Amino acid sequence: MTMTIKKIKDRAFFYGVCFFSFLTVVPLVAIIWELVSKGYKQINWSFFTESAPSTFEAMLAKQSGDILPGGIANGITGTLLMVCLAAIIAIPVGIFAGVYLAEKPKSKYAAVIRFIADLLQGTPSIIIGIIAYAWVVKPLGSYSALAGATALMIMMLPLIIRSTEETLKMLPGSLKEAAAALGAPYYTIVLRILLPSAFGGLFTGTLLAVSRVTGETAPLMLTALGSTAINWDVTAPTSAVPLLIWEFYNDPNLADMIWSSSLFLMALILILNLIAKQVAKKWRIQ
Amino acid sequence: MENPIIETNTPILRLNNVSVSYTPGKNAVNNVSVDIEENRITAIMGPSGCGKSTLLRAINRMHDLYPNIKTTGEIYLRGENIMEMDAMTVRRKAGMVFQRPNPFPTMSIAENVLAGYKLNGLRLSRGEKDEIIESSLRDVGLWDEVKDTLNKRGSFLSGGQQQRLCIARAVALKPEVLLMDEPTSALDPIATKRIESLLLELKKQFTIIIVTHNMSQAARISHKSMFMYLGELVEYDYTKKMFTSPTDKRTESYLSGKIG
Amino acid sequence: MTKNVLFKSLLFAASFIVLLICGGIVYALVSGSWEAFSQFGVFQFIFSSDWDPTIGNEHYGALSFIVGTLFTSFLALALCIPFSLPVSLFIGEYFKGKKIANFIGSVIDLLAGIPSIVYGLWGFYTFRGLMVDLHLSSEGFGILTSSVVLAIMIIPYATSLSAEFFKMVPNDLKEGAFSLGATQYEVIRRVSFPMTSSGVFASYILALGRALGETMAVTMLIGNTNLLPTSLTDTGNTMASIIANQFGEADGLKLSSLIAIGLLLFVITAIINLIGRFIMKKFAPTK
Numbered sequence A: 001m002t003m004t005i006k007k008i009k010d011r012a013f014f015y016g017v018c019f020f021s022f023l024t025v026v027p028l029v030a031i032i033w034e035l036v037s038k039g040y041k042q043i044n045w046s047f048f049t050e051s052a053p054s055t056f057e058a059m060l061a062k063q064s065g066d067i068l069p070g071g072i073a074n075g076i077t078g079t080l081l082m083v084c085l086a087a088i089i090a091i092p093v094g095i096f097a098g099v100y101l102a103e104k105p106k107s108k109y110a111a112v113i114r115f116i117a118d119l120l121q122g123t124p125s126i127i128i129g130i131i132a133y134a135w136v137v138k139p140l141g142s143y144s145a146l147a148g149a150t151a152l153m154i155m156m157l158p159l160i161i162r163s164t165e166e167t168l169k170m171l172p173g174s175l176k177e178a179a180a181a182l183g184a185p186y187y188t189i190v191l192r193i194l195l196p197s198a199f200g201g202l203f204t205g206t207l208l209a210v211s212r213v214t215g216e217t218a219p220l221m222l223t224a225l226g227s228t229a230i231n232w233d234v235t236a237p238t239s240a241v242p243l244l245i246w247e248f249y250n251d252p253n254l255a256d257m258i259w260s261s262s263l264f265l266m267a268l269i270l271i272l273n274l275i276a277k278q279v280a281k282k283w284r285i286q
Numbered sequence B: 001m002e003n004p005i006i007e008t009n010t011p012i013l014r015l016n017n018v019s020v021s022y023t024p025g026k027n028a029v030n031n032v033s034v035d036i037e038e039n040r041i042t043a044i045m046g047p048s049g050c051g052k053s054t055l056l057r058a059i060n061r062m063h064d065l066y067p068n069i070k071t072t073g074e075i076y077l078r079g080e081n082i083m084e085m086d087a088m089t090v091r092r093k094a095g096m097v098f099q100r101p102n103p104f105p106t107m108s109i110a111e112n113v114l115a116g117y118k119l120n121g122l123r124l125s126r127g128e129k130d131e132i133i134e135s136s137l138r139d140v141g142l143w144d145e146v147k148d149t150l151n152k153r154g155s156f157l158s159g160g161q162q163q164r165l166c167i168a169r170a171v172a173l174k175p176e177v178l179l180m181d182e183p184t185s186a187l188d189p190i191a192t193k194r195i196e197s198l199l200l201e202l203k204k205q206f207t208i209i210i211v212t213h214n215m216s217q218a219a220r221i222s223h224k225s226m227f228m229y230l231g232e233l234v235e236y237d238y239t240k241k242m243f244t245s246p247t248d249k250r251t252e253s254y255l256s257g258k259i260g
Numbered sequence C: 001m002t003k004n005v006l007f008k009s010l011l012f013a014a015s016f017i018v019l020l021i022c023g024g025i026v027y028a029l030v031s032g033s034w035e036a037f038s039q040f041g042v043f044q045f046i047f048s049s050d051w052d053p054t055i056g057n058e059h060y061g062a063l064s065f066i067v068g069t070l071f072t073s074f075l076a077l078a079l080c081i082p083f084s085l086p087v088s089l090f091i092g093e094y095f096k097g098k099k100i101a102n103f104i105g106s107v108i109d110l111l112a113g114i115p116s117i118v119y120g121l122w123g124f125y126t127f128r129g130l131m132v133d134l135h136l137s138s139e140g141f142g143i144l145t146s147s148v149v150l151a152i153m154i155i156p157y158a159t160s161l162s163a164e165f166f167k168m169v170p171n172d173l174k175e176g177a178f179s180l181g182a183t184q185y186e187v188i189r190r191v192s193f194p195m196t197s198s199g200v201f202a203s204y205i206l207a208l209g210r211a212l213g214e215t216m217a218v219t220m221l222i223g224n225t226n227l228l229p230t231s232l233t234d235t236g237n238t239m240a241s242i243i244a245n246q247f248g249e250a251d252g253l254k255l256s257s258l259i260a261i262g263l264l265l266f267v268i269t270a271i272i273n274l275i276g277r278f279i280m281k282k283f284a285p286t287k
Helices: A003-023 A025-042 A045-049 A055-063 A073-103 A108-122 A125-140 A145-170 A171-180 A188-199 A199-212 A241-250 A257-285 B053-059 B088-092 B111-113 B116-120 B126-139 B161-174 B191-203 B215-221 B240-244 B248-254 C001-038 C044-046 C065-096 C097-115 C116-133 C143-167 C171-179 C184-213 C216-221 C239-249 C251-283
Strands: B010-024 B028-039 B042-043 B070-075 B094-097 B178-180 B207-211 B222-230 B232-238
Touching: A003 C065, A003 C184, A025 A257, A025 C116, A045 A073, A073 A108, A073 A199, A073 A241, A073 B094, A073 B126, A073 B215, A073 C001, A073 C044, A108 C001, A108 C184, A108 C251, A125 C184, A125 C239, A125 C251, A145 B042, A145 C001, A145 C143, A188 B116, A188 B240, A188 C001, A199 B070, A241 A257, A257 C097, A257 C116, B010 B053, B010 C001, B010 C251, B028 B222, B042 B053, B042 B215, B042 C171, B053 B094, B053 B111, B053 B178, B053 B207, B053 B222, B053 B240, B070 B222, B094 B161, B111 B126, B111 B161, B116 B161, B116 C097, B126 B161, B126 C216, B161 B178, B161 B191, B191 B207, B191 B215, B191 C251, B207 B215, B207 C239, B215 B240, B215 C116, B222 B240, B222 B248, B222 C239, B232 B240, B232 B248, B232 C171, B240 C251, C001 C044, C001 C097, C001 C216, C001 C251, C044 C065, C044 C116, C044 C251, C065 C097, C065 C184, C065 C239, C065 C251, C097 C143, C116 C143, C143 C216, C216 C239, C239 C251
Parallel strands: B042 B207, B042 B222, B094 B178, B178 B207
Antiparallel strands: B010 B028, B010 B070, B222 B232
8 A cells, every 4th residue: 555545544544533523512502592692582580480371361462562471480380409419319318328339349249239220221211201101100190390309300310329349449448548557447547537528429420410310301291291280299290491491382372482491491501511510530640 | 476565654555455457357457565665756668568567447446347356355445345335436546557648539628627626516606716717737846827718728739738737637536546557658758757757746636556668767766566477477676676686587688678 | 336337238229229219110100011921912013003092992002103202213313423424533533632633623512402302493484494495395294304303412412422432542553654645535445444443333223322312303303203104204203202292291191102112212312322332331341
């Protein structure tokens, strides 16, 4: 092969790689552009404070050329309620299970648990919805925030377990030994030394888990169902931002609300991810 | 094979037939018996893998942390067999300083000094806390350097300062014995010199056992030295004597650089 | 001492909860699908493409949806590779460690964070129009549309995983090749790629696993018909989308059939994910 053909191949491949790489920016820009340009109109104070309009109210507004009344307050509060409920269980259980796994790298039982956590992580969210339906909706007899939170909890758990285990494994072994050499009992070593030192990683893992479940629609369709009003009763059907988006999508009168709520959802997830990244960076430097 | 034991005044620590194994059937430390004199610096020397760190860590029951390690024999601290005591109590009486400085990253300098108290749930009054912090930091020569930054994290300290902080942390608990596992091998020569002078001062308050792979360090600061080879205690004698006229051939080979 | 014992039991209990959840999942899926499987027989159910809810003669089968799932997912994978591979080379080889690689990496992370429903909306309102204009589909719904959007959705995941493997190729190995006069392309082809091929392969398997379970975007773009899809322009349903569509109002035999489909999806996804993770662990034990 001559020098020139070699060089041509090399350059061609390089340009191809660059071209396709920048091409991936295209869908991102396209999606964000669509959301921003169509969604900003609908964002105002009532967007955050009022519940979604009914299809009748929307129809009237459209006829008179106004922007739609109301907002997504019922969705925001629902998401908040269910994510918090899910986190209250997922965070402590996840962290403790992660500690357990980090402390027992060789046990067969631990390997099984790790395996199951991987399994859960790869399970489609709609199936988790079915599970929460079977566990909570059926016995309770109705859709509920509790059921939705259960589904979200199951989805958050493996992420928190994994990030806890990984972070703990990265801590230098001398930390544990130094604490032990001072006479500290095991539980003190874990709670007072290991976990605080691992805080950055745990925080990041939790934020990422939260941002992941915030955008989920499918499992909530089978568990929380949705609601037209702001709801704080955990045993009653509850709305959530993605659920509202789905409702808007299905109702031609409410279609205008889609963009603002999607913009809000994306911004929320983006902010959570950015915070998580910043924390991860700062913590790594230390 | 004889284990030469020389007694002078009060032995504060007595090891009797101590063996440690990582895998069954193979001893990393084999039948070591030795008396350690109070308020002296005793060095443990030997080539890599001879078992010196393993022996040191048996004294504060560190091996308890690892289920596959088995320790046999007796270790008496002021007449009490520490092998039968609660491990955490032992560790308060025998403090340890490690090869790499390891101050707790989430605690301030002051908190690091008091870490032994905090982790053991021992309550101190405000006055007692301040007193311990100051005296421990003075003992290691750090007080003037950090007295205005006690509430900052220790990460900005140099390696030598961090190690002195770890020593302060260990002495704050007022242990009987200080176990030092190659405390200067990760430090530069100047920091090493400072810590060696420090140890010579500290021995007035504590009994110090120092594992070192640096023969000249042992020669500079220790009163007596143990030479270990392949898990055995080969020779134990006054440092000056061992260096000038060693009894065992293996000791002589090590000191002249032929082994290790 | 008892505090230690208590604490250790707490840790164990937390790990045991994971086990319980898994057991609960298996139990719920199996017991829920019992009715359907006993009525239709397991094999019959899997291989039947009926979906007939007429009362008195209900007949359900999963085949249309299994085919829909596999069709869209594999197609999405095939479409994703020509984009994901160059980007992972960009990040992991050509511009490894440089600012531009960090930028593209951040873009990829952003793409990964976009929720499924937003992809579905974009697909429905914008991309669909594109498909119609290109005469690729009459109304824009169907296998092809959903596969393309699905491909875009799994690109970030596949890219970040495989980029890690390219980053792991040791520099001195590559420098050895360069010093013999190789071009970058040749180094990739002869050194980096052979070293990373198992890991990259595993990354794509895991991306496939992700695609299999995608629900919202696919539901909004696949056309929601219950017939067996045979060509790119056909509409259909996947296992995930049929559940999403019909679960809310189903009961009795239909509900059980949907749960049975859920069980099948669970098993298929689990197998694919486990294969992927197994290859990864064997190949790169540090990950």
